Every structure is written in structure tokens, then in C-alpha cells.
Amino acid sequence: xxxxxxxxxxxxxxxxxxxxxxxxxxxxxxxxxxxxxxxxxxxxxxxxxxxxxxxxxxxxxxxxxxxxxxxxxxxxxxxxxxxxxxxxxxxxxxxxxxxxxxxxxxxxxxxxxxxxxxxxxxxxxxxxxxxxxxxxxxxxxxxxxxxxxxxxxxxxxxxxxxxxxxxxxxxxxxxxxxxxxxxxxxxxxxxxxxxxxxxxxxxxxxxxxxxxxxxxxxxxxxxxxxxxxxxxxxxxxxxxxxxxxxxxxxxxxxxxxxxxxxxxxxxxxxxxxxxxxxxxxxxxxxxxxxxxxxxxxxxxxxxxxxxxxxxxxxxxxxxxxxxxxxxxxxxxxxxxxxxxxxxxxxxxxxxxxxxxxxxxxxxxxxxxxxxxxxxxxxxxxxxxxxxxxxxxxxxxxxxxxxxxxxxxxxxxxxxxxxxxxxxxxxxxxxxxxxxxxxxxxxxxxxxxxxxxxxxxxxxxxxxxxxxxxxxxxxxxxxxxxxxxxxxxxxxxxxxxxxxxxxxxxxxxxxxxxxxxxxx
Amino acid sequence: xxxxxxxxxxxxxxxxxxxxxxxxxxxxxxxxxxxxxxxxxxxxxxxxxxxxxxxxxxxxxxxxxxxxxxxxxxxxxxxxxxxxxxxxxxxxxxxxxxxxxxxxxxxxxxxxxxxxxxxxxxxxxxxxxxxxxxxxxxxxxxxxxxxxxxxxxxxxxxxxxxxxxxxxxxxxxxxxxxxxxxxxxxxxxxxxxxxxxxxxxxxxxxxxxxxxxxxxxxxxxxxxxxxxxxxxxxxxxxxxxxxxxxxxxxxxxxxxxxxxxxxxxxxxxxxxxxxxxxxxxxxxxxxxxxxxxxxxxxxxxxxxxxxx
Numbered sequence: 144x145x146x147x148x149x150x151x152x153x154x155x156x157x158x159x160x161x162x163x164x165x166x167x168x169x170x171x172x173x174x175x176x177x178x179x180x181x182x183x184x185x186x187x188x189x190x191x192x193x194x195x196x197x198x199x200x201x202x203x204x205x206x207x208x209x210x211x212x213x214x215x216x217x218x219x220x221x222x223x224x225x226x227x228x229x230x231x232x233x234x235x236x237x238x239x240x241x242x243x244x245x246x247x248x249x250x251x252x253x254x255x256x257x258x259x260x261x262x263x264x265x266x267x268x269x270x271x272x273x274x275x276x277x278x279x280x281x282x283x284x285x286x287x288x289x290x291x292x293x294x295x296x297x298x299x300x301x302x303x304x305x306x307x308x309x310x311x312x313x314x315x316x317x318x319x320x321x322x323x324x325x326x327x328x329x330x331x332x333x334x335x336x337x338x339x340x341x342x343x344x345x346x347x348x349x350x351x352x353x354x355x356x357x358x359x360x361x362x363x364x365x366x367x368x369x370x371x372x373x374x375x376x377x378x379x380x381x382x383x384x385x386x387x388x389x390x391x392x393x394x395x396x397x398x399x400x401x402x403x404x405x406x407x408x409x410x411x412x413x414x415x416x417x418x419x420x421x422x423x424x425x426x427x428x429x430x431x432x433x434x435x436x437x438x439x440x441x442x443x444x445x446x447x448x449x450x451x452x453x454x455x456x457x458x459x460x461x462x463x464x465x466x467x468x469x470x471x472x473x474x475x476x477x478x479x480x481x482x483x484x485x486x487x488x489x490x491x492x493x494x495x496x497x498x499x500x501x502x503x504x505x506x507x508x509x510x511x512x513x514x515x516x517x518x519x520x521x522x523x524x525x526x527x528x529x530x531x532x533x534x535x536x537x538x539x540x541x542x543x544x545x546x547x548x549x550x551x552x553x554x555x556x557x558x559x560x561x562x563x564x565x566x567x568x569x570x571x572x573x574x575x576x577x578x579x580x581x582x583x584x585x586x587x588x589x590x591x592x593x594x595x596x597x598x599x600x601x602x603x604x605x606x607x608x609x610x611x612x613x614x615x616x617x618x619x620x621x622x623x624x625x626x627x628x629x630x631x632x633x634x635x636x637x638x639x640x641x642x643x644x645x646x647x648x649x650x651x652x653x654x655x656x657x658x659x660x661x662x
Numbered sequence: 663x664x665x666x667x668x669x670x671x672x673x674x675x676x677x678x679x680x681x682x683x684x685x686x687x688x689x690x691x692x693x694x695x696x697x698x699x700x701x702x703x704x705x706x707x708x709x710x711x712x713x714x715x716x717x718x719x720x721x722x723x724x725x726x727x728x729x730x731x732x733x734x735x736x737x738x739x740x741x742x743x744x745x746x747x748x749x750x751x752x753x754x755x756x757x758x759x760x761x762x763x764x765x766x767x768x769x770x771x772x773x774x775x776x777x778x779x780x781x782x783x784x785x786x787x788x789x790x791x792x793x794x795x796x797x798x799x800x801x802x803x804x805x806x807x808x809x810x811x812x813x814x815x816x817x818x819x820x821x822x823x824x825x826x827x828x829x830x831x832x833x834x835x836x837x838x839x840x841x842x843x844x845x846x847x848x849x850x851x852x853x854x855x856x857x858x859x860x861x862x863x864x865x866x867x868x869x870x871x872x873x874x875x876x877x878x879x880x881x882x883x884x885x886x887x888x889x890x891x892x893x894x895x896x897x898x899x900x901x902x903x904x905x906x907x908x909x910x911x912x913x914x915x916x917x918x919x920x921x922x923x924x925x926x927x928x929x930x931x932x933x934x935x936x937x938x939x940x941x942x943x944x945x946x947x948x949x950x951x952x953x954x955x956x957x958x959x960x961x962x963x964x965x966x967x968x969x970x
Contacts, residue, residue, distance in 0.1 A: 178704075179929070182748045187702060259703070259712040302707075316749065332758075333748065334929070335832065335921040358831055360919040364814075365830050372821040372829040505705070532692075533932065535700035535708060539693050542710055554706045567709065579709045 170660060171338075172355040172641075174653060175366050176379035179334040179359050183310070184317040186258050190301040194653045195339055195357060197238075198304040198322030201229055201248065201283070202295045204559040204649050208403070208454065210295050214243060214305055214323060215283070224290025224599070229298075231281035235346045237307035238327035245272035245281040251305045252283075252298075254315040260302040261563055265291055292601035296560035301651070325350050325656045335359045339655075350656035363507055367636075370395055376638040377653065382507050383441035386634050395636040400646035401453045403556035404631035405446055406512065408500075409537065409549040412624060413584030416496055417547075421475045423623040427465055428472035429523045430516065436629045439511050444630070449619050450555060451630035453648055456602070457561050459616040465627060472523045481524070489524035497526035502550040503534040512628065513550050538579035546583060552631055553580055559649060562598050565615065569624065570594045582624035590618050672951050676737060679947035680940055684730050687936045694934045695720065701747045701933025720746065733940060742944070743937035747930075752941040755926065760945060762832070763915070763922030767907045769838050770845035774903075778850030779857040779896060786861025786892075787880065797854060804851035809910050813844045813917045830919040841918040845910045849903050856899050860892040867891075894964050901957035908946060 176194075181187035185198070192198045203213035215229035235243035249272040256262050271284040285294065297303070307321040320328045325347060326339035341353045358375075360366045367385030369375040373394055381389065381397070389395055410417045410426065417423055432445020447464035450457040481489040481496055489496040500516065502509045510531050517527040527548070530536075540546030557564045568581020570591040577583050597611055604610040619625075637644040642661045645654045695717040700708050702716070736743050742752035785794040804812070820840060821829035831837045864870055864887075873883040912924035923942055930938035 181702065182750070184749075186707075187748065190704075259699075259709075259715045260707070263711065332833075332921065334925070335919060356833075358919060360830055362916065365917060365919060368814075368817050368822060368829040369831070372817070373825060374821070374828045374831060533697060533700060534705045535696035535713075536692060538708060538710060538713070539696040551705070557706060 170352075170354070172352050172376050172655065172658070173374060174355055174357045174377045174379070174655075175360050175369050175375040176357070176653075177359065177361050177363070177366070179361065180331060180337055180357075182333060183320050183331070185255065185302050185304050185306070186260070189304055191357070192320050192322065192328075193301040193304060193651055195337070195355070196324040196326050196652060196655055197320055197328055197339060198301075198306065199324050200299050200301070200303050201305065202299040204299055204651060206645075206648060208556065208559055208649060210299065210559060213299070214248065215298075218295055220292075220294075224292065225287050227285045227287070227294055229283040229285070231283060232346060233279055233281070235323050236344045237321050237323055238342055239307050239309055239321050240344075241307050241309065243281075243305065243323055244274045245283045246274055247308055248272070248283050248305050250308060252303060254311060255303050257315060258302070261297055261300055261558060261567070262303060264566070265294060265297055290599045293558070293560050293562050293598050296558045297563060300558050300563075326355065329354075348656070351659040352655055355655055370636045370638075373638070375636070376640055377644070377658070378636040379633075379653065381634040381636055383439070383634075386441060389636050392636075393639075395638055396644075398635045398637060398644060398646050399632050400648045401451050402631050402633045402648050402650055403451065403454050403561070404552050404554050404650075405449060405451065405627050406440075406550070406552050406629040406631065407449075408516070408626040408628060409541075409546070409551070409580070409583060410624065410626060411544075411547050411583045413544065414498070414547055415494060416481075416498065418584065419479050420622055421479050422481075423626065425472040425475040425479075425523060426520065426525070427623055427626045428468045428475070429519045429525075430465075430626070430628060431467045431519060432465065432628055433467075435512055435515055439515060440508055440629055442629060442632055446627035446630045448616060449625070449627045450561070450616055454555060454561055456610065456612045457555075457616055459613040459620075461613070462617060462620050465620070469522060476523060483524050487521075487524060488526045495526070496524060497528070498547040499528045499530050500548040500550060501530045501532060501536055501540060501546060503536075504531055505534060506552055509550055509552070516550065516628075541577075541579050541583050550628075551580070553625075554650075556649060561612075562594065562602065565594055566598055569619065577624065585622060585624035587618065587622065590615070668951070668955055672948065675947045675951050676944060679943050680733065680737065681730070683940045683943040684733065684936065687931075687934065687939055690934065692934075694936075697932075697934035698746045701929070701935060716746075729936075733937070737944075742941035745930075745938050746935045747933050747938070752937050755938065756923065756941055756945050759921060759923045759926045762920060763911050763924060766838065766841055766915075766920060766922060767845070767904075767911060769842035770849065770907060770910075771900075771903065773842050773846035774849035774853060777846060778853035779892075781850075782854035782857025782859075783861045783884070783892065785854070786858040787865065787884075789858070789862040789865070794858065797858065801851040801855050804847050809844060809848055810913050810917055812847060813841070813914060816840055816844055817917075830917070832918075832920050837918075837920075841914050841920055844914055844918075845907060848910060849906060853896060853899060853903070856895050857892055860895050861888065864888045864891050890964055894961060897957060897960050897964060901953050904950065904953045908949075 178191050180191060200213050201215040203211050205211050214232050214235060216232050218227060218229045220227050231245050231248060237243065249270045252270055266288040268286040268288045273282040273284060306317055310317045310319045310321040312318050325342055325345045327342040329338040329340050331337040336356065336358050338356045341350050360369065363382035363385055366378050367381060367389060370378040370389060371392055386397060389397060410423055412418050436442040436445040448462050452458045476489055480491045484490045500513055502513045504510055513529050517529055520527045537549045537551060555561050555564050568578040571577055571586060577585060593611065602611045633646055635646055640661055641658050643657055643659045645657055647654055695713045699712040699716045703712050745752055745755055781797055785797045788794060817829045817840065820827050827840050828837055869887055870883060873887050911922060912928060915922045915924040927942045930942060
């Protein structure tokens with residue numbers, strides 16, 4: 144049940160008698176997902192509190208990835224791009240009863256700026272709060288040292304969630320989750336469970352689901368079994384095999400939507416073999432994306448480029464699609480001087496084309512895909528050793544230069560505007576090119592400058608129709624500093640007890656407040 | 663019972679478990695600051711800045727040996743340090759998680775004693791009979807099946823097919839049953855055989871024949887003369903069962919989403935959370951010493967011969 148626009152609805156029943164309010168209030172929704180609860184601080188598990196709609200950010204995102212008002216109702220920027228003014232939503236209360244003011248938001252953002260996160264890379268000079276007690280109007284003013292058009296998108300990141308002052312200790316660490324969302328925290332038992340209840344003073348519409356419990360179950364099979372046995376009403380992140388199995392279950396419906404996440408092969412362009420774009424292209428041509436997507440991931444298609452179609456603007460339909468062509472791959476390697484040896488592996492002089500591919504098992508599909516890649520690379524004469532380890536080995540290997548190949552799924556919308564991910568992964572300097580999860584040993588001065596310009600000035604298409612986002616996609620497709628393999632889908636199972644379930648393609652919310660009990 | 667030798671044993675356990683877990687964590691490959699940052703922030707948010715901030719915060723350039731000495735100093739002050747991932751005191755986390763594990767282990771032990779020894783005693787009374795042979799086959803099967811497989815079979819049968827119990831989860835009494843049953847069946851498979859062998863041996867003794875000869879019924883003979891002899895090997899086995907339980911709990915907690923010490927230990931090792939690993943291993947080590955002590959004390963009560 145997948146819509147190409149990225150929003151999926153599951154409706155089980157539209158007619159019938161609604162539940163009594165008492166019955167509805169006493170029912171508890173059971174949510175199961177793989178994320179452990181590490182602590183109250185936004186840095187640790189903030190994304191989960193955002194998904195549970197306990198906390199909110201100044202700026203929110205709609206299903207198409209467009210920015211929309213959150214705790215700020217609107218925002219403006221001066222012509223020089225240096226002063227941003229965010230009008231704070233009036234009459235918003237935190238779960239402890241205190242009032243949201245510009246000063247409270249300022250304090251929360253200052254705390255976030257002091258911690259690791261994307262906001263550190265924004266050229267913020269100072270943040271000011273303007274609270275007018277007589278009119279009740281509150282404005283947050285952010286002064287930048289240089290223009291940065293992507294600022295509102297950065298403020299939508301979960302690490303910039305606005306908590307009540309009482310949530311923090313003296314060092315700025317959040318010890319409690321006191322947000323403004325439609326649900327308030329009732330209890331939290333790290334690492335595996337928490338419970339929320341509807342917040343009666345919420346500024347927006349009251350949700351139909353009044354109580355919900357979140358349970359972390361790290362094993363995909365465990366989540367599927369809970370779904371199948373009726374213990375879970377809403378199951379997040381199903382693996383391909385479980386999805387097949389649950390398809391026949393009478394208890395649940397499945398929902399699926401593309402997400403802004405792509406399965407990538409990171410290539411060390413400093414490596415003697417991969418410093419040639421022809422060899423990187425040979426690697427790409429060796430990969431049967433369709434088979435990997437359909438057989439291993441059970442998705443309809445592989446990735447024909449870095450950005451999936453759901454990321455409008457950045458997806459460039461005019462690009463020639465990445466595809467498999469083993470004969471062409473072998474020709475490219477031959478032309479680059481790599482000859483097949485007696486053991487079927489290529490060599491150039493005394494150098495053998497044997498590399499290590501790092502991946503990890505947190506996402507259960509990765510080792511499977513890595514095994515397929517090993518065979519497909521072997522078919523063009525590249526010996527590949529698999530190293531399935533902790534995911535931190537990938538950025539660590541990037542920094543000490545030891546990484547050769549790495550397989551992972553990259554979120555291209557860490558902030559809702561992909562420019563955030565592109566800046567961190569593909570911009571940089573000659574001395575420090577690329578980023579931990581992006582290009583390694585590949586640097587394009589013009590491309591980096593253009594990314595910086597887009598972050599500074601925005602990336603609207605020019606009058607002559609030239610869209611800088613599509614141009615950026617073309618540069619990455621030509622140089623292949625990373626090799627896209629498949630676009631990701633988020634798979635959910637929703638109990639027949641529920642209706643109106645939706646998949647948030649931007650992975651920011653479980654959509655609790657939109658759910659309703661089926662009559 | 664020499665209390666001072668037990669105390670010495672306890673100190674040795676603290677030093678050896680703490681030292682071994684510390685050395686093992688230090689010898690693991692890879693940069694610990696990356697691992698810790700990965701454990702804290704998850705992989706979408708992991709970057710060099712996050713790892714650098716962890717490194718600066720932990721003072722990781724300091725010598726490894728020095729941090730072990732700090733840890734020993736903490737132990738002397740009865741402190742276990744702070745988790746590198748959550749920032750919570752290790753003791754708070756262990757207390758919470760150990761409580762969950764102990765309640766699960768206790769339920770499993772209780773259930774195994776309700777299942778294993780009674781069946782074993784019945785089989786032992788008629789050694790070689792149908793029940794005895796059937797029990798041998800079932801016990802062999804249960805011991806041969808890995809616990810994770812047994813867990814999945816039980817989930818599929820009882821939770822998915824029959825819909826009687828939750829497949830996983832924690833927080834309500836019904837959540838105890840399947841994980842405790844999984845652990846208990848493995849334990850009962852052995853305790854049933856032990857009870858059967860002990861009972862069969864007792865029925866062969868002269869005092870058993872004499873008791874029957876003087877007119878006591880089978881049940882009277884068992885309660886007055888047999889039980890104590892059968893209990894001794896079972897109580898000794900109780901101590902060994904604790905080891906099996908700890909091993910089993912690590913696997914079972916992961917499958918059933920149980921927030922216990924097994925789950926915590928696995929995650930602490932993945933995230934290179936050295937204080938949590940040391941603290942958890944230490945508490946488990948002390949647990950072994952205490953259990954052994956209790957088993958010895960109970961053994962002396964059951965068999966006071968030789969006690970001066």
C-alpha cells in the first residue's frame with residue numbers, strides 16, 4: 144500500500160459507532176520500534192521524544208518535506224540575510240504548566256548550540272529574546288555573522304527541541320522531558336519503555352488516542368512476532384522478511400512509504416584503486432540494483448541516483464540512471480590497467496585488487512546486501528573481504544584513512560533540507576575534504592563553493608530555469624564519490640484496532656495524534 | 663564455615679573480575695571515543711565532532727592503567743562510577759536492571775523446581791518405567807535445543823498461534839510467563855534427571871528397604887528418609903543453575919525485550935561503556951560468591967555430618 148508521493152494512509156473502517164469517550168480514554172495504544180531510550184536529554188533520545196510527539200521544535204515539516212510553522216508561527220529575514228525573526232506561538236504551555244516565551248526558547252537553543260549537532264555549523268552570532276508583556280507578543284531574533292538561508296530547516300532538527308527551563312540541570316543536561324507536544328510523559332523506564340498521555344492544555348487539536356506506551360524491541364523478528372500475536376498496535380520498521388510474513392495476517396495492515404534515506408557504498412578515493420572515477424564507475428556498473436532491491440530488500444526498485452524521487456528538487460529525472468553493465472565494468476578496469484590474474488582477481492603490477500568492505504548489523508539488511516556485493520565485485524575481478532563491525536568503524540576509518548569501502552544507509556535529510564547533509568558529507572576544504580559519512584578523498588572546489596552558496600543564499604531555481612539542486616545531483620552522479628544502491632522504504636504494521644494511520648516519510652513522528660481507534 | 667576465607671574470596675573476585683573486564687575492554691580494537699559517541703547519539707548523528715566531544719569529556723588521553731586505579735578507588739568508596747552512555751550512576755542502572763533480571767531468574771527457578779524435581783522423583787521411584795524413559799527423551803531434547811530456539815518455538819505456539827500470552831514486553835505479570843518458562847524448561851531438564859537419579863539411588867539403599875520393611879508407605883518413606891538425600895544434590899545443583907541462568911538471561915532478555923542486566927551488559931559491551939561492563943560483571947561475580955555461600959550453608963543444614 145504505497146503512494147508515490149510518500150504519504151500513505153491506512154483506513155480500516157469509516158463507518159460505525161464511535162467509541163465512548165470513557166472507553167477511548169482507558170484504551171492504551173501499544174507502539175513497538177527498535178530505538179532504545181538512553182536518557183532524557185535531546186542529544187540521547189530526543190528523536191524518539193519527537194516521534195512520540197512529546198516535544199516540538201520552532202519549525203516543523205509537512206509530508207512533502209516543506210517547512211511549516213511549529214512553535215514559531217512565521218519567520219522573516221532581513222535583506223542582508225543576517226537577522227532572522229521568529230514569531231513565537233502565543234498561549235503555548237509546557238507540560239509542567241509553565242508558559243513558552245521567547246526567552247525560554249532562547250535558553251533551549253543556547254543549550255543545544257553548546258552540544259554536538261548540526262546547529263554548531265550555523266554561523267550564529269547571538270540569539271535574542273523579545274518578550275512584550277503588554278501585548279503578549281514574543282519574538283526570537285537570531286543574528287548571523289554571514290547569511291545562512293537554511294537556518295529554519297536546521298531549527299526543525301530534533302536536537303533543537305524546546306524544553307521547559309525546569310527540564311535542565313545547571314550544566315544544561317536535560318533530566319526530564321518537559322515539552323509542549325500533544326502528549327506528555329507519564330513514565331519513562333530506560334532503556335526499553337515509556338508511557339505518554341494526551342496533554343489537555345495542548346495548543347492544538349486534542350488527539351483521539353489518549354494513552355500510549357512505547358516499547359523498544361531491537362530485534363526485527365521480535366517486533367514482527369509481537370505484531371502477529373496482537374501485542375503491538377503500531378509496529379515501526381519491519382524488516383523485509385517479516386513484512387512478507389505479516390502480509391497474510393488478518394490482525395494488521397501494512398503501510399509503506401519512501402524515506403529520504405539511501406543505501407550507499409562509500410568509496411575511499413584516496414585508495415590506489417579507487418582514485419580513478421572510471422574504477423568507481425566500474426564498481427557501480429557491477430551492481431545489480433534491481434535484484435538487490437527486489438530480492439534482498441523487497442523494494443520495487445534500486446537507486447538510479449543518490450536522491451529518491453520523494454526529495455523533490457534534488458532528484459534529477461534527467462540524469463542517466465545508474466545500472467548494471469558487467470562487460471562495460473570489465474572494460475573500464477582493463478583500460479585503467481587492471482589485468483585479470485590466474486586466480487581471477489585483477490592486479491596492476493604487483494598490486495592486487497583486494498579490498499575490505501565494512502558494514503554493520505544494526506540494520507539487518509546490510510550484511511545481506513554486502514554479501515551480494517562481494518559476489519558481484521568478484522565477477523569483475525575485485526576480491527572483497529567483508530568486515531561486519533560497529534558502525535562507528537566507518538567514520539573512524541574515514542578519519543584515520545584506513546577505510547576502503549563501506550556500506551550503510553544515509554539519511555539525506557538530517558535537517559529537512561538536504562543541503563544540511565550535503566554540506567556535512569560532500570563539502571569541505573582540500574585539506575579536509577568530504578565528511579564522515581560522505582565523500583572520502585574526493586573534493587571538488589567548485590562544488591563545495593556552490594553548496595556553501597546554496598546554504599547561504601538558498602537554492603531556488605533561477606529565472607532561466609536552472610535549478611542548482613539538480614546540478615548538484617549531476618556532479619555527484621558524474622564523480623561517484625559514493626555509489627547509490629537502493630532507496631529506502633519505511634515499513635509499518637498497524638493493528639485493525641486503529642484507523643487513519645499515516646507514515647511520516649521524514650521519520651519525525653509516529654503520527655499518534657492523527658490516529659483514531661476503529662469503531 | 664570460615665567467614666574470613668569467604669571475604670578473601672570476595673575480594674579476589676572483585677579484583678579479578680574488575681581487572682579482567684577492564685583489560686578485555688581495553689584490548690578491544692577501535693577508538694573507544696567513537697564507540698561511546700556511537701552508543702550515545704546513534705549513527706545518523708555520529709560524526710567527528712561528537713567523538714571529539716566525548717574524547718574531551720572523558721579525558722581519554724589519560725593512561726588506561728590510571729583509570730583502573732581510579733575505578734579501584736571508587737570500589738573502595740562503594741561507588742561504581744557513571745555510565746559513559748547515559749550519564750547515570752552505574753549503581754542506579756544496575757539496581758534497576760538487576761532487579762528485573764533477578765525477578766525473572768527467580769520466577770524461572772521457581773517454575774523449574776515445580777516442573778523438574780517432582781517429575782524426576784516420580785520417574786526415580788519407577789526407574790526404567792514408561793515415565794522414566796519418556797522423561798529421559800524429553801529432557802535430552804530440551805537440553806539439546808538452544809534457548810533462543812526454544813523461546814521462538816514457545817512464542818510461535820503460545821503467543822502467535824494460541825494468542826494466550828504476550829510475545830514480548832515487560833511491565834505486567836503476564837510478561838513473566840514465557841521468558842520464565844523458556845529458562846525453566848532448560849533448568850528443569852537437568853534438575854529432573856538429578857532428582858530421578860538421586861531418587862533411584864535412594865530406593866536401592868538399605869535404609870529405604872528397612873523403612874519399607876517396617877511398614878512405612880512409599881510416600882512416608884520418601885518424606886521421612888528420602889527427601890533429605892534427594893535434596894542435597896539438588897541444592898548443590900542450584901548453585902550451578904545460577905551460572906546457567908545468567909547465561910540464559912542474556913539471550914532470553916534480548917528475545918523477549920526484557921530490560922534486565924543481560925540486555926544492559928550486551929549494550930554496554932557494544933558501546934564500550936567500561937564502567938557499566940565492570941560494574942555489571944562485578945555485581946554478577948559477587949552474586950556467584952553469595953550464591954555459593956548460601957548453597958554451602960544449606961548443604962550443611964541438609965547434611966550435618968562432619969560439622970564440628
